[in-house]
Amino acid sequence: MNIGAAAERTCLPPKTIRYYEDIGLVAAPRDANGYRAFGAAELHKLAFLGRARTLGFTIEDCRTLLALWEDKRRSSENVKRVAEVHLKAIEQKIAMLQSLKQTLSDLVENCAGDERPECPILDDLAGKRI
Amino acid sequence: MNIGAAAERTCLPPKTIRYYEDIGLVAAPRDANGYRAFGAAELHKLAFLGRARTLGFTIEDCRTLLALWEDKRRSSENVKRVAEVHLKAIEQKIAMLQSLKQTLSDLVENCAGDERPECPILDDLAGKRI
DNA sequence: GGTGGGGCTTCCAGTTAGTGGAAGGTCAAG
DNA sequence: CTTGACCTTCCACTAACTGGAAGCCCCACC
Structure with missing residues (x-):
């Protein structure tokens, strides 16, 4: 093929x-x-x-998993360890993004979004805390 | 400085x-x-x-936001639009990661994680659905 | 037998947002 | 005068591909 x-x-x-x-x-x-x-x-x-x-x-995880997959004498412990580390990383990323989302949606909510120049989003970025 | x-x-x-x-x-x-x-x-x-x-x-968002920040005649609408698009992207990423986390934690839970070679994580990756 | 279109090959360059390191100039302290 | 910290530029590298160019190859059609 x-x-x-x-x-x-x-x-x-x-x-x-x-x-x-x-x-x-x-x-x-x-x-x-x-x-x-x-x-x-x-x-x-x-x-x-x-x-x-x-x-x-x-990709490096994949390399490891592929090697384990091919190794018939592997222990599932090794696979589980890789997966668990990855799971922890995913959970951390989710937590980070959720706090990010909170901050950003607060800012968006407070922005009039009209033709006027006043903008709490820019104010926040510039360091002027509300 | x-x-x-x-x-x-x-x-x-x-x-x-x-x-x-x-x-x-x-x-x-x-x-x-x-x-x-x-x-x-x-x-x-x-x-x-x-x-x-x-x-x-x-970085490209930053370039836009910086230009808006410097433009005293800007409308907050433009800023809000950039922020909203970004917010949507964050929300999508969170949703994706959460479904990922679900799948992965199911797999981890079903894996004995001992010295035996049987491993539902590898089985799933190989395409043998449980 | 020639031709056209698609598929295959390799290699080079670009993507994101920096980071690491080398070679060399500058400055202030001792 | 030397030492060490700081500054400069430039080149290469990261992850995981993706786009494109140049050049074979194969098959169908006329």
């Missing part, structure tokens, strides 16, 4: 698949003409990567 | 201040020796930028 078909099956752009090969995540063997030939194994790895990426794991 | 002092006052690293000059956000005049000389105006702009960045505005 050529890269275009593999891209369609895995919902990853061809560019991304080539990039994953570049950084050593998934290598497909080549046909005589130099085209990449994707088999079931490569498709599975790509799908694995796609899912892991949509779950927000970094 | 030299860049080091300006950095301390504005809580921005010197590198960042130089970068902001590079991309045309804030330019400080120079002393005879070539050192940047920061006055009150530049410090205010830098503080404005620092605050806007911690609120998650992009």
Whole structure:
């Protein structure tokens, strides 16, 4: 299967698949003409990567998870640790964004949003606290 | 005031201040020796930028907001629009992260996390839905 | 057999918002 | 006069791709 078909099956752009090969995540063997030939194994790895990426794991996380996935003697403990660290990071990001949202929506609410120049948003940015 | 002092006052690293000059956000005049000389105006702009960045505005948003801030004939409507778009983006990001967190914490919860190789996290990534 | 269009290859450059480091000029203290 | 801290510029690197150019390759159509 050529890269275009593999891209369609895995919902990853061809560019991304080539990039994953570049950084050593998934290598497909080549046909005589130099085209990449994707088999079931490569498709599975790509799908694995796609899912892991949509779950927000970094590429380096993916590398680790892929290695664990391939290691039949792995312990689930290792996988769980990676996932838990990632989960903590997500929770922190959510908390940060929520406090950000609070501040920003307060500012937006207090702004008239009309033709006049007075603007509490700019005042806040400039450091004049209300 | 030299860049080091300006950095301390504005809580921005010197590198960042130089970068902001590079991309045309804030330019400080120079002393005879070539050192940047920061006055009150530049410090205010830098503080404005620092605050806007911690609120998650992009550099391009900052450029717009800075221009509006300097324009005494601005209408607060324009500012509010920028802030509202940003707020919407934040809300979307929060929603995405929360659904992510849900999925991931479900997976983590179902993983034994011991020395056995069975792992629902990897199963999910591989596409075997529980 | 030639041609056209699409798909494939590689490589280079750009994205965001800085950060790290090297090479060299400047300043104030001892 | 030297030392160390500070300043300057410039280049390279980060994450995870994405866009585009130049050049093969394959297949269908005439």
